[in-house]
Amino acid sequence: DVKVTQSSRYLVKRTGEKVFLECVQDMDHENMFWYRQDPGLGLRLIYFSYDVKMKEKGDIPEGYSVSREKKERFSLILESASTNQTSMYLCASSSSDTDTQYFGPGTRLTVL
């Protein structure tokens, strides 16, 4: 079974803090994705990566950066957290063979 894990289920941070969210997949997938999910807006793509050290901006990259130093690990960084970044963050991975995305359990981030 595909397994995607995320470093925290719940996280509370203060405005201005630097926040790291980590995602690890165990299926040797080439592609990894970070989304945020907000009520009424659905899933919105922040960044994705199709190879180690490669990254592409999604639809809402402002205020975020990413890092992919190893194939199995994809990190999302909030350089200076703001209250409008309070959200559910979802990581996903996929193989280029099937394109099916598998999601992690999510991190509920609250920025105070």
Place this chain on the structure above:
Amino acid sequence: EDQVTQSPEALRLQEGESSSLNCSYTVSGLRGLFWYRQDPGKGPEFLFTLYSAGEEKEKERLKATLTKKESFLHITAPKPEDSATYLCAVQASRTYKYIFGTGTRLKVLA
């Protein structure tokens, strides 16, 4: 513009009352259409991938079908444990990006 629209937004069914959820899409070259189930506070759980019109897939009480403009998720004799939000997504052939609908919230009453 690539777009996915799911209907209805919410659906309440009695246990055993079969129904269908709709996912209409506009995309230039479909690479794949995906159905997910999402429980509150959790990540989406993969259900089905469909690649071409006419394709059908089944799993327990769920059956997904695909035409050139829409997909249906048929739920036969649902049970309360089928209550969840069902998400549809498409991937265009020219891009790595996936476009998600906003989901159908299904509630099955005992």
